[in-house]
Amino acid sequence: MNILITGASRGIGSAAYGLLKKHGQHVVGHSTLGSDCLIAGDLSKPAAPRNVWDTAMDELGGRIDVLVNNAGIYEAVSDNAPDEEWHAAWARTMTVNLQAAADLSRLAVSHFLDRGGGGRIVNIASRAAYRGDSPQHWHYAASKGAMVAMTKTIARGYASDGILAFGVAPGFTVSEMTAEYLEGRGGAQIIADIPLGRVASTDEVAEVIRWLATEAPPSATGSIIDVNGASYVR
Numbered sequence: 001m002n003i004l005i006t007g008a009s010r011g012i013g014s015a016a017y018g019l020l021k022k023h024g025q026h027v028v029g030h031s032t033l034g035s036d037c038l039i040a041g042d043l044s045k046p047a048a049p050r051n052v053w054d055t056a057m058d059e060l061g062g063r064i065d066v067l068v069n070n071a072g073i074y075e076a077v078s079d080n081a082p083d084e085e086w087h088a089a090w091a092r093t094m095t096v097n098l099q100a101a102a103d104l105s106r107l108a109v110s111h112f113l114d115r116g117g118g119g120r121i122v123n124i125a126s127r128a129a130y131r132g133d134s135p136q137h138w139h140y141a142a143s144k145g146a147m148v149a150m151t152k153t154i155a156r157g158y159a160s161d162g163i164l165a166f167g168v169a170p171g172f173t174v175s176e177m178t179a180e181y182l183e184g185r186g187g188a189q190i191i192a193d194i195p196l197g198r199v200a201s202t203d204e205v206a207e208v209i210r211w212l213a214t215e216a217p218p219s220a221t222g223s224i225i226d227v228n229g230a231s232y233v234r
Contacts, residue, residue, distance in 0.1 A: 001214060002060040006030040006052065006104070007071030008038055012124065012173060015206035016068065023210060028056040030071065043071055043096045049103035063115070066213045067108040069101035070124045072143075076136035090139045097143035102150060105165075109158060117161035122212045123151045124205075125224065127171040131232040144169075148224055155222030164221040166212040171228025172199045196229030 003020055007013035008029030017029045030052050034040025039059075041052040057064060073096045077089035105121050112119030128137070129144035147167070154165035172190050191198065205227050212225070226232065 001025050001065040002063050003027045003066040003068065003213060004030070004053070004056040004060070004064050004104075005068035005070055006043070006100075007124075009033075009035065012170065012202050012205045012209075013070040015202035016070065016209040019203070019206045019210050020213065023214070025214065026060060028059050030056070032071075043100035044092055049100045050107065053104060053107045057111075064108065064111060064119075066120045066122065067104055068122045068124070068209060068213060069104055069147075070209075071100065072097045072124065074137070074140055076134075077139065079135055079138070093139040093143050094146075097140070098146050098150070101147060105150070105154060109154065109163060112158075112163050113161060117163060119163050120213055121151070121154060121163070121165045122209055123147050123165070123167045124209070125151070125167045125169045127169050127226065127228045127232050129169055129224075130234055151224065152222050159218075159221050162218075164216075164218055166216060166221065167224035168205060168208050168212065169224050169226050169228070170200055170205045171226075171231050173205060173227075174199045174201055194229040194231040196231075198229065200227050200229060 003025050005013060005017050005027060008017040009031035017027055020027045028039060029037065030039045030041055032040070032042050039052055039055045041048040043049065073093060075089060075093060077086055101123060108119060108121055125147045126144040128141040129148045133141040151165045151167040171194070208225050208227055
């Protein structure tokens with residue numbers, strides 16, 4: 001399969017990128033700054049999603065079978081921040097976490113339909129879509145809740161064309177971005193809230209992404225899979 005995954009430079013995205021390649025898939029990854037092996041694209045810019053898509057299409061010989069929307073930001077803003085700061089934080093988070101994923105999904109659906117149907121979209125949401133998040137992250141939770149709704153809409157709208165849409169909702173995940181916090185006082189509180197007794201690893205989330213992207217049965221379309229150690233059960 002030919003696969004495009006955004007946000008592939010670190011964390012869950014990097015783990016999924018590596019695992020998919022290990023399993024023999026043809027994978028093109030993206031990051032904000034790019035690298036020798038990753039497409040560059042700042043998804044806060046309106047033109048970036050199409051540029052990333054077009055570049056990936058070129059690198060994959062004009063065919064993409066799976067889109068994985070993993071790129072996202074988690075930036076705090078106080079609920080009593082000045083209006084300008086509050087609005088800017090909401091606009092940036094919604095643009096990167098939701099609008100860019102929507103733009104890429106629209107391009108993917110169009111590509112899948114143009115070639116006669118068939119294709120998969122995997123959207124990386126969050127436990128916050130269902131449970132909510134901190135008082136500094138209203139916008140993050142809202143963006144991920146909207147991503148879940150978008151995923152289900154795509155699944156319902158295009159299943160008859162063989163286009164499948166899935167979501168993954170990780171809880172707190174250990175990575176290079178969170179290791180320091182987990183080792184401090186905040187880590188104990190997080191662990192206490194997880195019945196499994198530990199946070200998920202990026203490898204665990206990557207395995208769910210791999211399965212949805214390549215093996216999940218068509219009847220599972222529209223599903224959102226939780227990876228949170230039972231810290232939120234729905």
